[in-house]
Amino acid sequence: MSGIIGKKVGMTSIFDAEGKNIPCTVIEAGPCVVTQIRTVENDGYTAIQLAFDEKKEKNTTASLKGHFAKANTTPKRKLVEFEVFPEEKNLGDVVTVDIFAEGDYIDVVGTSKGKGFQGVVKRHGFGGVGGQTHGQHNRMRAPGSLGASSWPSRVFKGMRMAGRTGGDRVKVQNLQVLKVYPEKNLLVVSGSVPGAKGSYVIVDK
Known part of the structure; x- marks a missing residue:
């Protein structure tokens, strides 16, 4: 071009x-x-x-x-x-x-x-945990569970997590x-x- x-x-x-x-x-x-x-x-x-x-x-x-x-x-x-x-x-x-x-x-x-x-809210648009009741006092912008326990015992590449944003x-x-x-x-x-x-x-x- x-x-x-x-x-x-x-x-x-x-x-x-x-x-x-x-x-x-x-x-x-x-x-x-x-x-x-x-x-x-x-x-x-x-x-x-x-x-x-x-x-x-x-x-x-x-x-x-x-x-x-x-x-x-x-x-x-x-x-x-x-x-x-x-x-x-x-x-x-x-x-x-x-x-x-x-x-x-x-x-x-x-x-x-x-x-x-x-963090994940600004970087990927996560919504947080929602309500502030039931003891949720400091998890509003946290990513939550990553879903990997005894198998596969690792975090998959490409998982949406916090990190460097912009400059692309x-x-x-x-x-x-x-x-x-x-x-x-x-x-x-x-x-x-x-x-x-x-x-x-x-x-x-």
Whole structure:
């Protein structure tokens, strides 16, 4: 799939033609530079590598400096490969938000907000034990029995328990492009996008 690398700006809402208020997310999409072209002969597959967001040279390794120099561009922070582009790309070409149009449907990949170590109520939506009578004074948000006794004498993998929540790679599919602002490299899409403000996202067509 073709696409672009972006950065989540935040959420807002706009009104459609019928006056309905639609929640939407603003994404700073591109401009991205083509920094590598993968071919079957050299790499065993075909893909286009895009780079986004300026990075200081002093914070860039020598090998990456050479990598970006081949594309005649400055160091970038985020590198992502895309499988297919409708038109042929060359090293140093710039991909902008113009590849999208209002009404397009896209998929957005991001890293969800990290929430730290959480219990089963917040992490998995458990309801707790219910009432507070009959001596239940401190079990309201407890997981309850795990169901494993003399057999199998262990806890099965995947058991829903407390643990680290968030910080996962999440894809949200079929979001509609509501507005495109090429002069500001902004994309306004319907609904919510995973991640905190300022986090990187991958927008797939």
